[in-house]
Amino acid sequence: MSSSAPNAVLSVSGIGKTYAQPVLSNIDLTLLRGEVLALTGENGAGKSTLSKIIGGLVTPTTGQMLFNGRAYTPGSRTQAEELGIRMVMQELNLLPTLSVAENLFLDNLPSHGGWISRKQLRSAAIEAMAQVGLDAIDPDTLVGELGIGHQQMVEIARNLIGDCHVLILDEPTAMLTAREVEMLFDQISRLQARGVAIIYISHRLEELARVAQRIAVLRDGNLVCVEPMANYNSEQLVNLMVGRELGEHMDMGVRTIGAPALTVKGLSRADKVLDVSFEVRAGEIFGISGLIGAGRTELLRLIYGADIADSGTVALGSPAKVADIRSPVDAVRHGIALITEDRKGEGLLLTQSISANIALGNMPAISSAGLVNGRDESALAQRQIDAMRIRSSSPDQLVCELSGGNQQKVVIGRWLERDCAVLLFDEPTRGIDVGAKFDIYALLGELTRQGKALVVVSSDLRELMLICDRIGVLSAGRLIETFERDSWTQDELLAAAFAGYQKRDALLHEAAPRNTL
Template identity: 65%
Template sequence: MADYQEILSMSGVGKTYSEPVLTNINLTLYSGKVLALTGENGAGKSTLSKIIGGLIAPTTGSMTYLGQPYAPASRKEAEKLGIRMVMQELNLLPTLTIAENLFLDRLPNRGGWINRKRLREMAIPVMATVGLQALDPDMLVGELGIGHQQMIEIARNLIGDSRILILDEPTAMLTSREVELLFAQIQQFKQRGVSLIYISHRLDELAQVADEIMVLRDGNMVCTDDIRRYSSEQLVSLMVGRDLDSRFDVSARRQGNPILKVEHFTRGDVLQDISLTLHRGEVLGISGLVGAGRTELMRAIFAADRIDSGQLWVGDPLKAVTLRSPAEAIAHRIALVTEDRKGEGLLLPLSVAANTSLGNSDKISRLSWLDAGREQRLAQKYISRLGIRTSGAQLAVDSLSGGNQQKVLISRWLERSCDVILFDEPTRGIDVGAKRDIYLLLNELTQSGKGVIVVSSDLRELMLICDRIAVLSAGKLVETFTRDGWTQDAILAAAFSGYQHATGSLHNE
């Protein structure tokens, strides 16, 4: 390590709430090195990152930073010292512009008035570093999809001088091209001597970008070593404490009658004359680049967004319906597991039990009075079924890891027993063990006659779990592939096809 300067050292660091969540962590970060940090949801990755980033204080142990004792009282104090974090959960202000979010703490001004021209000039090159040069800096962040918002979050933390940069699941919502841009930025940071912590469940990414790896399991450090010494299978075993069968069998699925049909859905330029059919017992994947219209299609089916024209057919046999709200969609046995669990899916201050029972009041009440025992039993059923890591059903959802929050959201809809379930990025931020649990759950749903639509930015995931994959490009459905007819190259070519003749497109590079 003679060529690398020691930046930060941790000795015996632990964190206890009602019970220990992190125990006796010893860690050294070096300049110009990338440390991959991985483990199952709830293993302690976010807790460790928050301690380094000044969001929480350790219960035990000590830290040094550049040779001096380090105990930041806040995230702001850590950032002043050059330690920055890109959190898994976005921390943007939706009512402000892209440029304002990028430079919120350093807005250029004249006499107290924001210099808009200068702000745009500052924002444009920063946006270009993450491939967002086609967007208007004056666009409100709330008008962007989650993928673009995540790129803004990353770009904001690339500004200024950093000695340590923590990236928590940075590619969960990014396209392959955007991942390439991020990796290029990481290489530049390494060359500048920045130390990086890269948190991800995507083991192939870790092998590409990291020098060393630390594996956490149940709050304990089970491995710290050169990442080149480990295969993906070995890392998975370290993470879950057992060998995990990577095979996934879809042969037991039996497709039945159509259960949902979309005809000529159109909504401005976002959705352009889209038609598709979903059958009982089928998993239909929706692929495409960020901004292609995937989430917008799910929201239109669920009646969260109005369409300009088109017709929806639901049921077995199919019947034409006009849905005016999500409540009407639910009444027709359609469910949507949203991609934005924090903003649209969960009531974070409330308990696991309250979030599980939300929308299921008929299951937990007697004569319009809440039955706390029923609510508790309902939550406990899904804590066990989905393997939700929590010390109890009364724990607040915002204290859970992102992946466990996602499981709570899914449990709510499972209890509704809808016939059509729309999953928008269902495994975002979920570790490899929990992903397999979700995949097995999808199989269970199809075998019980449900129809499932899955939007995912992970093409390999779609190819693993789906019976068909429909590809959107620039708001249009360009092609639908079957299992025996798809290839990764063919799906990617279809995803890019709508942008090939667009000038200045984000993806036309």
């Protein structure tokens, strides 16, 4: 398609970017009014880099861009936004110590003679949040207090305020569950109808097939195809994305399920986690499913001592011995690891090298008498880089220079060599490409063969059904139901995810006096 297409909004030609090595070369692409273009490709293929060039965050090394027929050379993200070119970044960009309302209108606070109008700010914020179906959130809530899924919705809402001609969504649904995804899709259709051109980046095939009219695939920094979505079925799409065939099935290998390793009894905290009990055996993968806000992350944080339970116990080993865990340090000492979903907030030191980050969790293995052995540190990092296929120039590369998916692999790599009997994973494959997901599943399988007990929280039901021995469903803070492998269906799992809310609402109804009005 040439850049002279009458309905072209944005076109890029010959765009390239070179850091130490080239990461994008010679990209030609035209974006049309009112279309959704899916942009996909393996971790590190260059998707975010291309988006950041269009969004004004990165200056290209070569090439030109045209916006509405005029030369477009944004000097900053703000300049791009002023023209109506906006992007929701893969890594959240909100200020946790400011409120939802302040984050939404940071660049544009409503004011009267220099005074910020709180009332106006509040109502504008409620309106903006309603666009993504979250008008129930108090706009005065600090962003840092929201779960990461809700934070992502705030980020999306922020970009829908004001003029928007081109919207780039970089992995917008990585932290959302079904309900929020639907809301986002509704919003996308409305924007499309208004003529907004959208670039939608995701590793989730079924989403791409649903929202996009065209698909563009990047491989190693080259654009290998731009075609109508309808030309491909899902199998062909996977081939296109990873350049090789992948099965739908995952052989997790033979595992022997041993004695109970983790026994959780009656764990409760505030109204987030309510009386949760379960047991995970050595060599077993216990999945936890549920909607955003159901208490999944909160539950893991309680087990890990990152938050303190109001009541209930965590016991380890067999016979189970109650462990006194009051902090993550206690948890690690007891052999419990938590691999978090929020790699920026908790997981990674972005300004440090890959080897320093991996070393961080493995000090005893690479040091003696308090001194780190540099050669052991590099060797350890190299082992993880190879095992997880982390795309990087060397173990010394800074983590902030890695692509989103490769950062996630570093988070996981850090824990793989540790002597932990219990590993808690929160959304382990978030932002990981289809091919690399299977690498991670294989690693999880390997951990179970070493006799470790795994708890995996995931919003991807298919993923849980693929790898878990049992799946517990959390709903409104309660463990509503636990399913055994082969006795579950996707529909039953989904129904259970809603069941707790229905029960709670029914109870509230009953308890409420009927003559309040």
